[in-house]
Amino acid sequence: MIIKGQKLSEVDHKTLENLKALDRAQFPFPWSEKSWEQAQLVDEYIVFYNVDVTCFCLFLMSPLEKLAHLLKITVSQSDRGKGLGKELLRSAFVQFRVQGFERSILEVETLNAPAIALYERCGFKKIHLHKKFYSNGADAHIMEIYL
Numbered sequence: 001m002i003i004k005g006q007k008l009s010e011v012d013h014k015t016l017e018n019l020k021a022l023d024r025a026q027f028p029f030p031w032s033e034k035s036w037e038q039a040q041l042v043d044e045y046i047v048f049y050n051v052d053v054t055c056f057c058l059f060l061m062s063p064l065e066k067l068a069h070l071l072k073i074t075v076s077q078s079d080r081g082k083g084l085g086k087e088l089l090r091s092a093f094v095q096f097r098v099q100g101f102e103r104s105i106l107e108v109e110t111l112n113a114p115a116i117a118l119y120e121r122c123g124f125k126k127i128h129l130h131k132k133f134y135s136n137g138a139d140a141h142i143m144e145i146y147l
C-alpha cells in the first residue's frame with residue numbers, strides 16, 4: 001500500500017475534490033467548502049492518502065510545540081477492517097519522527113468504538129474526558145501518543 005503524504009496546500013485539484021467527497025460521505029459534520037479553502041492557505045495542514053483516495057488522514061502541525069494534531073481520519077466503508085487506518089497513521093508517524101515531531105493528540109467521540117480501537121492499537125492513550133466537546137453535546141476522549 002502506497003500512502004502519499006503532502007501539504008494540503010500542495011494537493012492537486014482532483015485529489016482535493018476526492019478528499020472532500022470522502023469527507024462528505026463519511027462524516028456527519030464534514031468541512032464546508034470554505035473550511036477546505038481556508039485550510040489550503042495554511043502550510044501546516046498535512047494530509048496522507050492512498051492512490052485511489054479511499055482513505056485519508058489530516059493533521060494540523062505545530063512545529064514550535066513539536067506537535068501533530070490529528071483532525072480527521074477516514075476509510076471508505078468498503079475498505080474498512082483491512083489495515084488502512086493503521087497504515088495511514090504508521091506512515092504519518094514515520095514522517096513526523098524524521099521531521100522531529102514528538103507528540104500527537106486527537107479528540108474522538110466516546111461512542112466511536114472502531115476509531116478508539118484503532119487509536120489504542122496505534123499506541124494512543126486516553127488522557128482526558130472532555131464533556132460535551134462536540135456541538136451535538138457528545139463527549140470526547142482526548143488521546144495522546146509520544147512519537
Ligand SMILES: CC(C)(COP(=O)(O)OP(=O)(O)OC[C@H]1O[C@@H](n2cnc3c(N)ncnc32)[C@H](O)[C@@H]1OP(=O)(O)O)[C@@H](O)C(=O)NCCC(=O)NCCS
Pocket residue numbers: 026072073074075076079080081082083084085086087107108109112113114115117118119121
Ligand atoms: C476508524 C476508522 C478510520 C478505522 O479504519 P480501518 O481501516 O477500518 O482500521 P484498521 O483496519 O486499520 O484497524 C485498525 C485496528 O482498529 C481496530 N478496529 C478497526 N475497526 C474496528 C471495529 N469496527 N471494531 C473494533 N475494532 C476495530 C482493530 O483493533 C484493528 O487492529 P487489528 O486488526 O490489528 O486488531 C474507520 O472505521 C472509519 O473511517 N470510520 C469512520 C470515520 C471516523 O469515525 N473517523 C474517526 C473520527 S475521530
